């Protein structure tokens with residue numbers, strides 16, 4: 582017996598996920614499916630799997646699974662795409678949406694042109710747990726830990742092109758200092774309130790962009806006196822604007838959300 586699961590491939594600044602509306606297509610084993618469907622040669626190919634669902638505390642819920650099947654507390658780029666999805670697929674006509682995530686309720690403001698959502702602003706809440714790490718002789722730099730609900734390690738360097746991310750990314754992701762592992766960002770100040778950032782994501786490796794990582798990078802830049810409260814973070818796949826609101830203490834992230842294609846998976850059901 583087979584069952585069909587419809588999905589939509591979307592990306593936020595090139596950070597691409599498979600999106601499934603679980604109110605219509607429930608997914609029993611998301612960890613396993615995230616691994617299987619994220620594979621580029623034998624699956625759909627993506628940075629992971631995002632499940633859109635209902636919530637008794639918000640308009641919708643979002644669960645995010647990395648390509649290695651690990652579930653994360655939050656996904657910035659994914660939350661913008663969820664906002665786009667629920668509006669464009671007619672699940673809501675609201676342009677201000679609340680989203681229930683493992684790191685709390687996020688508020689999404691959709692910028693709509695006609696019937697299309699091109700950019701979204703997400704209130705990401707307040708950053709937590711910041712702190713400096715001096716690697717001493719181990720590495721020639723120091724880093725800043727920032728949590729956006731999920732863990733980030735941000736390191737500023739003079740020349741980001743000299744960073745061997747495939748080598749140092751997994752080393753830092755899995756460092757014993759981080760019992761839950763960490764996302765790893767390297768950043769370079771390239772202009773006033775303009776930051777170039779590359780990311781090795783926990784559970785997915787190098788991605789084109791990381792929304793929570795861009796927030797963490799902007800927070801670390803402000804804490805270290807390298808940028809103001811509002812900065813543009815330029816990543817491999819695109820740019821997001823981050824503002825650390827002085828009154829609320831919340832981080833506002835504004836960036837693109839793009840649909841790539843709709844597809845369907847035919848699953849053999851265990852009889």
Ligand SMILES: N[C@H](CCC[C@H](N)C(=O)O)C(=O)O
Pocket residue numbers: 596645647652653654655656657658659731732764782783784785790791792793794
């Ligand atoms: N790899 C992250 C989850 C995805 C976050 C990222 N894609 C974003 O846009 O925030 C983690 O394990 O915490």
